[in-house]
Amino acid sequence: MRILRPRGFALSVHHIDYEALWGRGIRALIFDLDNTLCLWRAGPPDAGVRGLLEGLIGRGFRVAVVSNGRLSRRPEVVSFFEGIGVPVIWRARKPFPFGFRRVLGLFGVRAGQAAMIGDQVFTDVLGGNLAGLYTILVEPLEPTRESPFTRFNRLLERFIRRRRPAQGS
C-alpha cells in the first residue's frame, strides 16, 4: 500500500538529512510530538531537541508541531514551543488533513514544500501522504510508553517497517 509508505526512514529526528530536504525544496517541517520529539504524555522535549529545532529555524525552515494529543495538563510543553516560536496544533485528528492544512496556510507554503516527520504509520505517514507532504518515519523514542490504541497500530506497522529501504531521508 503506497499510501502507507514513508518517503524516508530515520532512527530519530537527529538522524535526518535536513540539507537534502532543503535541496528538494522543502521549506516547512511538521513534527509529530509524542514519541517523536518527547515521550508520550510527558514533559517538554530535551535540550538536544531544542537545539535541533532552533538550528532548523536558524537555517530558514518553518517548523511546526501537529499532534493528536491534548494540551491540557501539559503547560511545560506549551511554554517550551512558545519559547522557541514553534506553533503547535493540538487534537489534530491525524490522519485527517486539517492540522496539516492549517500549518501550510500559516506558513504560506504548498504541500510539496512541507515534510511530515513522525513515529506512526497510521497517523503521521498516512496523514502526511494523504495531504501530499514528504513523509519521514522515525523510530518511536520509547515504544513501551503509549496508548493501547497505538500499540494495536504498532502490530500493523511492523509490516511497513519491515520493508524499509536504506537509512536516511
Ligand SMILES: [Mg+2]
Ligand atoms: Mg507519535
